[in-house]
Amino acid sequence: MESYKHFLAVLSAAAAFGIVSIIFVLRWVLHYREGLAWDGGLGEFNWHPVLQISGFIFLNGAAIIVFRLPWTWRCSKLIMKFIHAGLNLAAFICATISFVAVFDFHNAAQIPNMYSLHSWLGLAALVLFCLQIVLSVIIYLMPFSPASWRAAFMPLHVFFGRSLFGSVIAVALMGITEKLIFGLSNPKYKDSPPEAVFVNVMGVLLVAYGVAILWISTRTSWKRPNDLA
Numbered sequence: 077m078e079s080y081k082h083f084l085a086v087l088s089a090a091a092a093f094g095i096v097s098i099i100f101v102l103r104w105v106l107h108y109r110e111g112l113a114w115d116g117g118l119g120e121f122n123w124h125p126v127l128q129i130s131g132f133i134f135l136n137g138a139a140i141i142v143f144r145l146p147w148t149w150r151c152s153k154l155i156m157k158f159i160h161a162g163l164n165l166a167a168f169i170c171a172t173i174s175f176v177a178v179f180d181f182h183n184a185a186q187i188p189n190m191y192s193l194h195s196w197l198g199l200a201a202l203v204l205f206c207l208q209i210v211l212s213v214i215i216y217l218m219p220f221s222p223a224s225w226r227a228a229f230m231p232l233h234v235f236f237g238r239s240l241f242g243s244v245i246a247v248a249l250m251g252i253t254e255k256l257i258f259g260l261s262n263p264k265y266k267d268s269p270p271e272a273v274f275v276n277v278m279g280v281l282l283v284a285y286g287v288a289i290l291w292i293s294t295r296t297s298w299k300r301p302n303d304l305a
């Protein structure tokens with residue numbers, strides 16, 4: 077009971093950090109920036125932070141903890157696996173569209189692609205996330221895959237899933253910082269205009285979301301009881 081109250085407190089904090097991050101990124105692009113469009117311009121670029129935060133970060137975080145929600149323990153394990161996979165697939169689709177938006181914008185503005193550390197680690201994360209989805213669907217959702225493979229791969233699945241989630245947040249922080257340095261000119265980033273402070277706060281919220289999700293996902297006492305599978 078005590079543990080359940082703690083779970084609800086951390087879950088509420090995670091949900092609040094995640095949802096407020098999404099509100100912040102929408103306000104960033106709609107209020108401080110050029111809004112959203114799909115025309116090769118800055119409005120198309122702006123889909124990049126929106127889809128990374130609401131998709132790659134928020135949905136992947138939700139997927140990571142979905143097995144831990146006590147009110148789902150009465151659902152069949154297979155349904156929960158489909159929800160976990162579906163949220164991750166939705167995260168992957170958002171991340172892919174978000175990459176297309178950046179490449180389109182760069183190509184239209186004749187800005188080179190893939191020169192920054194942000195782009196290297198971001199593309200690596202997308203490719204590894206795709207590999208994680210493909211391998212996990214084969215191992216955990218295909219009826220022919222033996223229980224011995226499932227058990228052997230589980231520590232890797234969990235470790236790389238958490239690592240990718242944390243890495244994507246770190247890569248987002250780099251992207252946010254780049255954008256503030258490139259995008260703010262009068263006043264500059266170093267002069268702390270309201271947009272810079274607002275977006276820095278969003279970065280802090282993303283870290284808080286990541287920590288809350290990783291806390292929930294590493295408490296063994298909050299695991300789904302296996303006998304209800």
Ligand code: ASC
Nearest residue numbers: 153215216223226227228230
């Ligand atoms: C699965 C599944 C699990 C794991 C376990 C191996 O497919 O539902 O709980 O693999 O059997 O660790």
